[in-house]
Amino acid sequence: MLAVIDYGAGNLRSVLHALNYLGIENMRLVHSADELEGADKIILPGVGAFGAGMQQLHAQGLVQPIKDAVFAGIPYLGICLGMQFLFERSDEMGDHEGLGILTGSVTRFPHDMSLKVPHMGWNQLDIQRDSSLFDDLPVDASAYFVHSYYCAPANPDDILATVDYGIPFTAAVQRDHIYGVQFHPEKSQRTGLQILTNFLAI
DSSP: OEEEEOSSOTTHHHHHHHHHHTTOOSEEEEOSHHHHTTOSEEEEEEOSOHHHHHHHHHHTTOHHHHHHHHHTTOOEEEEEHHHHTTSSEEOTTSOEEOOOSSSEEEEEOOTTOSSOSSEEEEEEOEEOSOOGGGTTOOTTOEEEEEESEEEEESSGGGEEEEEEESEEEEEEEEETTEEEESSOGGGSHHHHHHHHHHHHHO
């Protein structure tokens, strides 16, 4: 059963539309800990503010169950804010604690950048190493981004792909069965659908 975490994120409908397009049948929207039981894969989509998102996950009693499931070996894919949640903390509008599954933090693009923030639009992925998540992607694969904050992993081995937007930043991470993408696969056309297909096949 594929568990899709629902804590009120704005991109949930488009993620579900992409999954339905791929013909996923055994899927459950998860709002509470008991609904997470029996999941063999987890997708956590998200947009918005880090602190408010984590607060909502706590309010729904999902923080520890998500961590328990991931540490038990259940594959996890975090999308946008769902990737940022993997890290220890974010400095978005204060200092907020994340899931702490990966070491590192989430921080804002520099204020003195010549490029517009939020980073919004298509950028080419610079894939750093082989991963089944990126199987069958073209060498010049691009994805769609909408964000003002980016992940800074403490362990460079966790970095799966980067993008250059004034500065190089982490666009995707992987540690074993734990995956995160800063971009939106549900808005990234064929590239995004292939990435979702690859995750579901893991």
